[in-house]
Amino acid sequence: MNETPDLSIVIPVYNERGVLPQCLQRLEQALASLTLSVELVFVDDGSNDGCAQWLADHPSTIGVSRIISLSRNFGKEAAMTAGLETAAGKAMIVIDADLQDPPELIPEMVEQWQKGIDVVLMQRRTRPGESIMKRFSSRLFHRLLRSSSKLDIPADVGDFRLMSRRAVEALKQLPERNRYMKGLFAWVGMPTVVLQYDRAPRAAGASKWSYLELSRLAIEGITSFSTRPLKLAILLGLVAAFCGGAFGLWIVFKALAFGDPVQGYPSLIAVITFLGGAQLITVGIVGEYVGKTYIESKQRPVYLVREITEVAQQVAEAEPTTRHETEA
Ligand code: UDP
Numbered sequence: 001m002n003e004t005p006d007l008s009i010v011i012p013v014y015n016e017r018g019v020l021p022q023c024l025q026r027l028e029q030a031l032a033s034l035t036l037s038v039e040l041v042f043v044d045d046g047s048n049d050g051c052a053q054w055l056a057d058h059p060s061t062i063g064v065s066r067i068i069s070l071s072r073n074f075g076k077e078a079a080m081t082a083g084l085e086t087a088a089g090k091a092m093i094v095i096d097a098d099l100q101d102p103p104e105l106i107p108e109m110v111e112q113w114q115k116g117i118d119v120v121l122m123q124r125r126t127r128p129g130e131s132i133m134k135r136f137s138s139r140l141f142h143r144l145l146r147s148s149s150k151l152d153i154p155a156d157v158g159d160f161r162l163m164s165r166r167a168v169e170a171l172k173q174l175p176e177r178n179r180y181m182k183g184l185f186a187w188v189g190m191p192t193v194v195l196q197y198d199r200a201p202r203a204a205g206a207s208k209w210s211y212l213e214l215s216r217l218a219i220e221g222i223t224s225f226s227t228r229p230l231k232l233a234i235l236l237g238l239v240a241a242f243c244g245g246a247f248g249l250w251i252v253f254k255a256l257a258f259g260d261p262v263q264g265y266p267s268l269i270a271v272i273t274f275l276g277g278a279q280l281i282t283v284g285i286v287g288e289y290v291g292k293t294y295i296e297s298k299q300r301p302v303y304l305v306r307e308i309t310e311v312a313q314q315v316a317e318a319e320p321t322t323r324h325e326t327e328a
């Protein structure tokens with residue numbers, strides 16, 4: 001493959017062996033009508049179910065497949081980064097392997113790009129197959145993030161999106177190790193349109209996210225793009241100090257005026273535990289930022305590539321396929 005493909009489809013894959021055949025088939029169907037040259041960039045995020053091998057054995061009919069195998073599971077954010085950094089296309093689309101993001105929408109996204117738009121965001125109108133709890137927490141998080149970071153991150157927008165080369169090059173200039181992609185994408189800006197779609201339930205397999213991980217991502221998102229929690233910590237400190245001062249004055253006044261005998265064990269304990277809690281929370285918030293600074297200062301790469309495999313396009317039905325292996 002020498003010439004630059006028009007469109008790169010970046011697909012992070014983590015133990016998705018069950019959906020890959022369907023995924024490839026749907027992509028092929030959806031992209032068959034496009035006149036653009038297409039490259040499929042699968043990022044195997046340390047799967048242990050033979051995803052990469054399956055992909056290497058199944059060339060696609062729409063374009064070259066590149067399989068980037070990471071050295072271990074780095075998480076979807078890192079996998080997407082790896083895909084976007086390796087993909088060569090003039091425009092790139094990030095799409096989940098589990099078919100929750102319908103590939104049929106790709107031509108519509110490409111149309112917007114051809115009109116000169118740099119970023120096409122896909123906004124979920126509905127999210128079937130997701131629990132009320134997940135929807136609620138996701139909405140709450142979006143609201144928190146938007147209000148605390150001043151970034152224009154539209155609600156219900158996931159990673160499914162098209163980005164022009166320009167936008168991806170801009171994204172590549174953001175070197176941070178803590179990669180909250182939705183925030184990074186929003187930070188880049190560029191002319192953007194938002195298209196709406198109905199999110200499908202997962203085609204097969206189970207979601208790789210647990211609530212614990214989602215809350216980790218939420219903390220990550222907020223602390224990566226805002227220092228407001230630190231300001232809240234100061235505010236909490238001020239309020240506690242003020243209340244403490246007022247309470248202290250009241251006790252002194254009471255002792256002087258009424259000659260209070262020793263008393264007040266419950267209030268003492270209440271104040272101590274309240275202050276103890278407030279201090280721990282504050283130290284925790286500060287710690288979160290210190291930890292981030294520590295991680296960033298180590299300058300470790302976001303991901304490590306074990307191997308990149310290129311699978312040539314399958315031209316005719318029966319023709320044998322060539323397979324090149326390149327060491328990364
Ligand atoms: N994924 C990944 N690395 C991970 C977890 C997930 O590359 O550590 C991929 C996964 O294969 C899928 C996409 O990210 O293509 C979205 O994952 P999932 O469907 O589990 O997330 P959800 O749709 O529930 O948010």
Ligand code: MG
Pocket residue numbers: 096098100202207
């Ligand atoms: Mg999914």
